Amino acid sequence: xxxxxxxxxxxxxxxxxxxxxxCEQNLNHDAMYWYRQDPGQGLRLIYYSQxxxxxxxxxxxxxxxxxxxxxxxxxxxVTSAQKNPTAFYLCASRYTGSSGANxxxxxxxxRLTVL
Amino acid sequence: QKEVEQNSxxxxxxxxxxxxxxxxxxxxxxxxFFWYRQYSGKSPELIMFIYSNGDKEDGRFTAQLNKASQxxxxxxxxxxxxxxxxxxxxxxxxxxxxxxxxxxxxxxxVSS
Numbered sequence: 001x002x003x004x005x006x007x008x009x010x011x012x013x014x015x016x017x018x019x020x021x022x023c024e025q026n027l028n029h030d031a032m033y034w035y036r037q038d039p040g041q042g043l044r045l046i047y048y049s050q051x052x053x054x055x056x057x058x059x060x061x062x063x064x065x066x067x068x069x070x071x072x073x074x075x076x077x078v079t080s081a082q083k084n085p086t087a088f089y090l091c092a093s094r095y096t097g098s099s100g101a102n103x104x105x106x107x108x109x110x111r112l113t114v115l
Numbered sequence: 116q117k118e119v120e121q122n123s124x125x126x127x128x129x130x131x132x133x134x135x136x137x138x139x140x141x142x143x144x145x146x147x148f149f150w151y152r153q154y155s156g157k158s159p160e161l162i163m164f165i166y167s168n169g170d171k172e173d174g175r176f177t178a179q180l181n182k183a184s185q186x187x188x189x190x191x192x193x194x195x196x197x198x199x200x201x202x203x204x205x206x207x208x209x210x211x212x213x214x215x216x217x218x219x220x221x222x223x224x225v226s227s
Contacts, residue, residue, distance in 0.1 A: 033214055040123065042203065042219035043159070058214065090158055103149065104205070104215055106158040 002027045004107035006091050011112045021076045021110045023091035030096045032074035036060060037088040049074055086114045117142045119206050121218035130227045134191040136202050138218055144209030148180055148187045151203040159203055194225045
């Protein structure tokens with residue numbers, strides 16, 4: 001089955017620790033995205049990548065880092081510099097070709113809690 | 116700052132009624148519009164997308180787009196309790212390589 005796999009589903013972190021959230025897709029999509037969702041806040045864009053080895057900051061990139069070494073993978077690191085990291089993190093991908101609807105497909109999400 | 120606005124709700128309708136969800140956007144040049152449904156604790160799933168002015172129907176769902184007034188709406192006919200969820204409106208700005216901008220979502224509650 002084609003899709004987006006995020007892991008872990010739940011993660012607990014102590015203050016001051018860096019954590020990395022995994023996102024893998026087998027949809028052959030070029031573009032990948034990380035969103036953060038807080039209660040009542042909707043989805044806010046952290047980082048996105050249109051092609052391998054290239055990525056751009058979104059609206060709330062401070063305290064986060066990403067890499068895009070492979071087309072299939074777009075891991076997100078939540079660093080200790082992120083002041084309020086407790087949130088639901090969503091990875092998504094999109095086909096960017098000229099045919100098709102170019103819709104955004106989401107993974108199941110990772111819920112990070114800082115203790 | 117490009118924005119997408121939705122009434123947070125909750126919007127409460129009885130089973131079998133029509134639910135009407137609305138969304139306005141600030142970027143007049145936006146070309147693509149999406150509606151996602153999100154159940155509590157789950158990730159968003161696409162319901163419909165619309166590119167052209169007018170109506171687009173898919174089963175019980177109808178998306179309506181009015182670019183001149185910069186609004187897009189979603190109608191749900193014969194609402195069911197299983198439709199109870201948060202509905203997210205998303206807009207793709209008219210700028211190559213940019214990501215979707217999401218509204219904060221409208222919570223719909225369908226009572227049986």
